[in-house]
Amino acid sequence: xxxxxxxxxxxxxxxxxxxxxxxxxxxxxxxxxxxxxxxxxxxxxxxxxxxxxxxxxxxxxxxxxxxxxxxxxxxxxxxxxxxxxxxxxxxxxxxxxxxxxxxxxxxxxxxxxxxxxxxxxxxxxxxxxxxxxxxxxxxxxxxxxxxxxxxxxxxxxxxxxxxxxxxxxxxxxxxxxxxxxxxxxxxxxxxxxxxxxxxxxxxxxxxxxxxxxxxxxxxxxxxxxxxxxxxxxxxxxxxxxxxxxxxxxxxxxxxxxxxxxxxxxxxxxxxxxxxxxxxxxxxxxxxxxxxxxxxxxxxxxxxxxxxxxxxxxxxxxxxxxxxxxxxxxxxxxxxxxxxxxxxxxxxxxxxxxxxxxxxxxxxxxxxxxxxxxxxxxxxxx
Amino acid sequence: xxxxxxxxxxxxxxxxxxxxxxxxxxxxxxxxxxxxxxxxxxxxxxxxxxxxxxxxxxxxxxxxxxxxxxxxxxxxxxxxxxxxxxxxxxxxxxxxxxxxxxxxxxxxxxxxxxxxxxxxxxxxxxxxxxxxxxxxxxxxxxxxxxxxxxxxxxxxxxxxxxxxxxxxxxxxxxxxxxxxxxxxxxxxxxxxxxxxxxxxxxxxxxxxxxxxxxxxxxxxxxxxxxxxxxxxxxxxxxxxxxxxxxxxxxxxxxxxxxxxxxxxxxxxxxxxxxxxxxxxxxxxxxxxxxxxxxxxxxxxxxxxxxxxxxxxxxxxxxxxxxxxxxxxxxxxx
Numbered sequence: 001x002x003x004x005x006x007x008x009x010x011x012x013x014x015x016x017x018x019x020x021x022x023x024x025x026x027x028x029x030x031x032x033x034x035x036x037x038x039x040x041x042x043x044x045x046x047x048x049x050x051x052x053x054x055x056x057x058x059x060x061x062x063x064x065x066x067x068x069x070x071x072x073x074x075x076x077x078x079x080x081x082x083x084x085x086x087x088x089x090x091x092x093x094x095x096x097x098x099x100x101x102x103x104x105x106x107x108x109x110x111x112x113x114x115x116x117x118x119x120x121x122x123x124x125x126x127x128x129x130x131x132x133x134x135x136x137x138x139x140x141x142x143x144x145x146x147x148x149x150x151x152x153x154x155x156x157x158x159x160x161x162x163x164x165x166x167x168x169x170x171x172x173x174x175x176x177x178x179x180x181x182x183x184x185x186x187x188x189x190x191x192x193x194x195x196x197x198x199x200x201x202x203x204x205x206x207x208x209x210x211x212x213x214x215x216x217x218x219x220x221x222x223x224x225x226x227x228x229x230x231x232x233x234x235x236x237x238x239x240x241x242x243x244x245x246x247x248x249x250x251x252x253x254x255x256x257x258x259x260x261x262x263x264x265x266x267x268x269x270x271x272x273x274x275x276x277x278x279x280x281x282x283x284x285x286x287x288x289x290x291x292x293x294x295x296x297x298x299x300x301x302x303x304x305x306x307x308x309x310x311x312x313x314x315x316x317x318x319x320x321x322x323x324x325x326x327x328x329x330x331x332x333x334x335x336x337x338x339x340x341x342x343x344x345x346x347x348x349x350x351x352x353x354x355x356x357x358x359x360x361x362x363x364x365x366x367x368x369x370x371x372x373x374x375x376x377x378x379x380x381x
Numbered sequence: 382x383x384x385x386x387x388x389x390x391x392x393x394x395x396x397x398x399x400x401x402x403x404x405x406x407x408x409x410x411x412x413x414x415x416x417x418x419x420x421x422x423x424x425x426x427x428x429x430x431x432x433x434x435x436x437x438x439x440x441x442x443x444x445x446x447x448x449x450x451x452x453x454x455x456x457x458x459x460x461x462x463x464x465x466x467x468x469x470x471x472x473x474x475x476x477x478x479x480x481x482x483x484x485x486x487x488x489x490x491x492x493x494x495x496x497x498x499x500x501x502x503x504x505x506x507x508x509x510x511x512x513x514x515x516x517x518x519x520x521x522x523x524x525x526x527x528x529x530x531x532x533x534x535x536x537x538x539x540x541x542x543x544x545x546x547x548x549x550x551x552x553x554x555x556x557x558x559x560x561x562x563x564x565x566x567x568x569x570x571x572x573x574x575x576x577x578x579x580x581x582x583x584x585x586x587x588x589x590x591x592x593x594x595x596x597x598x599x600x601x602x603x604x605x606x607x608x609x610x611x612x613x614x615x616x617x618x619x620x621x622x623x624x625x626x627x628x629x630x631x632x633x634x635x636x637x638x639x640x641x642x643x644x645x646x647x648x649x650x651x652x653x654x655x656x657x658x659x660x661x662x663x664x665x666x667x668x669x670x671x672x673x674x675x676x677x678x679x680x681x682x683x684x685x686x687x688x689x690x691x692x693x694x695x696x697x698x699x700x701x702x703x704x705x706x707x708x709x710x711x712x713x714x
Contacts, residue, residue: 041488084620093502097478103567104482104560117473117503118524121699126607133603134702135532138473138503146521153539159624160604174482178498179491232518232545236460236511240499248517250548251462255545263524271502316632352443356521367497371520 002377004074004140005210005319006066006166010046010306016208017336018306019323020318022331025351027305029200030177039366040176046307047171047200049380056099056379059092060120061094061170069307074120074221077141078128078162081215087160089150090121091143092205092311093168095136098172099303114235120168125301132160139232140196140367141273144206145314146373149230151210152375161215164358166315168205175310176201182240184277191274191336192281192343192350197246197276202307207224208322223380228360229260242280242366246287249273250333252292253364259358260376264292267376268358269324271317272346273366274301275308276335280366285343288364294345298356304335314365318375320351322359325379328357383628385597385709386538389548390454390584391680392447393419395442395670396557410443412578412634418443419526425512429629433476435497436556440580441468445510446551452584453592456499456681460517465546469533469553470672471563471698475505480561506554518546524672525691526601527698529553531580531675531706535601537585547586553672554580556638570699572612576669581676595681599691600629600707606650609701615653621705622658629691629707633658634675636707637690642669643697651697659693675704683710 006318007014009022010028021028028046034053048062055061067088072077079087095117104111114123118136125134131156132177139146144167151165166171179185186198190281233255236249242249257264270292295337304365309316324330336350364374396412410419418439420428423446431442449455454464456659477500482498484492499505504522510519519540525532530553558576588597602624604617626633639666643651655662670677675696682692689709696704 016493020426041490056461083607084617088605100478101482104566105486113570115564115568116471116475116526116700117525118471118526118700120701122526122702125605125701127605130605131607131620132605134525134605135603136524138470138524139520140502140504140572151538153543157539157542173485174478174501175486178481178501180490181495181498232519233462233523234466234508234511234517236514236515236517239505239508247460251517268507287644363469366500367504369504369520370512371504371508 001211001213001228001323002208002224003211003216005224006073007206007319008048008051008062008065008110010048010204013050022302022305025332025334027334029250035173040180042100042185044200045171046088048204048378049053057096057097058098058170059116062121063090063120063124064127064336066166066205066207067164067334070207070337075318078207080204081162084130085132085161087154087163088125088130088134088136089137089147089165090124091137092117092120092145092169093140093143094175097120098170101172101174110308124164139371139373140369141310142314142365142367142371142373143311144363145363145373148208148318148375149373152227152230154208155212161212163210164207165210165258165314166207169203169310171203182223183303188335189276189304191276191279191304191333192336192339192348193336193362196276196341200279200307202309203308204312206319223303225283225325225380227375227376228262228378229256229376231255231259232373234336237370240368242283246283246285246333249287249364249372250290252374253362254376256376262360267360267362269330269361270297271321271363272297272299272301273364274303276303285346289345295347296348297347298330298354299346300330300333300349304333315364317326321363321377325358325361328355330354330356384542385589385599386541386585387588387597388583388595389586389592391595392444392449392451393581393677394443395579417572421508422447425457432514434509435475435500437554438509440556441506441510441554442513443581444582446586448582449514455514457515460515462517463547464516464592465518465534465540465549466511466516467537467551468507468708469523469529469547470503471526471555474501476556476559477501493568508578516550526700526702527671527674528696528702528704529672531704532603534706535603538601540596541585541587549581549585551585552582552676555671558659576671580679581673583676586613588706594629594711596711597619597709600625603704606641606701606703609647609650609699614650615638616652618703619657621703625705631691632661635691636662639693640667640682641695642667643675647697657683679708
């Protein structure tokens with residue numbers, strides 16, 4: 001069961017700001033303001049504007065704020081949970097990179113112990129006194145999805161009662177220059193559009209409370225939704241380029257549907273990875289059509305609105321799915337105006353929100369090293 | 382009690398000081414005096430790939446290639462969709478990040494290397510091993526500080542139990558040196574004994590469909606110590622030990638031996654946790670090796686035993702991450 005959601009996003013902090021921004025089709029993409037970027041090209045990103053860059057452990061700050069919100073949303077006092085049954089699964093691709101950059105540049109930096117990837121999860125685990133598993137899944141841009149999958153597995157296997165699960169990542173010169181040198185970026189994020197040229201990076205944190213059903217029932221918790229199934233598969237073909245046929249992504253979705261015992265025809269909404277790079281979106285169109293058939297299920301991408309938030313992306317998209325399930329409306333894909341012919345088999349939602357009552361949604365993510373992960377999410381009843 | 386998982390192959394590369402001679406269940410490859418990672422045993426195409434790769438990837442390919450060969454698994458030409466991979470690493474691509482960032486800082490964006498940047502994701506090493514052997518099932522890299530290796534073995538066990546794969550290549554690796562050594566000094570990170578640079582990889586399968594077994598993993602659990610050196614330090618580890626024993630269907634008092642590389646400052650925490658669970662049994666010490674600690678400890682536990690006994694392997698890290706794993710050594714029941 002998912003009983004709480006917390007969001008620190010480029011569209012604003014809090015579930016409501018995030019959801020209203022998505023429904024309005026707003027894009028948070030702007031020129032970089034938070035750090036020197038005159039020599040970076042492209043330099044459009046989606047920054048979190050309501051969290052000052054004063055905390056050098058920016059990803060950890062996002063994670064902590066999102067986790068705090070998620071617990072409040074769940075109406076759950078962490079001190080009321082058996083600490084050995086309280087866990088953290090928090091994905092990131094950059095973690096303490098801001099501190100790392102400064103330290104390598106020879107600056108005196110406080111809090112250097114927050115450099116490693118596992119630092120945001122440790123920060124959250126310490127704050128809430130967790131004694132259960134505290135793990136940082138590292139699946140590149142699929143880390144947020146994999147974190148929620150791990151959390152659901154832990155609860156199902158009886159290894160935890162409450163898991164703070166999601167992802168957090170930050171923008172910095174390291175990552176912007178990196179995606180630029182791969183020629184993967186563009187000034188505008190236009191997922192599935194004929195004119196898409198690349199992705200736009202974003203930042204933020206998204207955390208859900210994954211809770212054992214009996215634990216949630218005992219405290220009469222309000223449910224946000226259910227993780228029905230999880231799946232993962234590797235392309236095992238190339239470090240940075242996705243399999244052109246989308247075989248790994250399709251196998252991850254099929255595995256998640258099998259795990260959930262849900263037929264593809266029962267899925268009413270798909271949150272695509274939808275980065276806006278030529279290859280990813282074409283690959284995804286093939287993969288989704290392979291699983292669901294042509295134009296059978298509404299699809300969107302929120303990366304036109306909040307950019308590609310890397311290790312947080314899958315967690316944001318899982319929360320999007322829960323909102324779609326609860327509200328019966330699919331937000332439009334910001335940045336999409338003319339659907340690319342290579343993506344014509346997808347029923348893309350763009351231009352305006354679409355009213356659409358849904359019981360079951362799928363969220364899919366892919367990342368460097370050919371990793372793919374998928375979640376099947378169900379509406380709270 | 383849950384399903385036990387068979388260990389059908391193992392490989393390791395261990396560097397560091399000459400005093401590091403753990404009794405292992407296999408002959409670990411050493412790192413050359415010039416610091417070179419041994420790659421000569423790998424198939425030609427994989428060796429060529431490894432030569433161009435970052436250090437942690439070389440370590441993982443060297444250990445992984447050895448483990449797969451020991452299990453009789455060749456590099457496949459078609460994707461092996463029922464073969465998964467789970468790798469634990471404390472610091473991942475720390476050294477790659479440093480190399481990439483130093484060029485970026487010195488030369489500006491023109492100095493940003495696509496090859497290095499692509500390898501700055503912490504799952505790069507696991508990705509290279511998966512590509513080399515076409516492991517196309519579930520792929521996962523986990524970081525849980527010095528408890529990353531056992532966390533990885535635990536998730537691999539769960540993948541097999543859930544039937545999501547028939548074979549999982551699982552273990553841990555961390556590359557040391559240069560920037561990471563500087564960082565450990567700068568943070569005063571108290572690992573106690575300086576860690577060894579190492580990678581250790583096991584091939585895990587469901588029992589019954591397997592070749593010769595080196596032993597079995599019967600139970601596992603991870604935990605956390607929010608204040609490792611505080612008065613309640615040890616409760617997270619005690620919880621993990623109790624959960625791992627329950628998972629193995631054993632009373633904690635049935636544990637015959639303990640292996641751990643717990644750094645001296647955390648020895649009181651470990652002693653409290655052991656007193657509260659297995660009783661007076663004290664660990665046989667081994668040298669820590671970051672993400673490879675637990676997998677190496679498991680291999681040590683599976684070795685040198687004439688009888689089949691349950692052994693407890695622990696990982697305890699100053700970050701607060703802890704993990705416990707219960708294994709049955711090979712040998713007669």
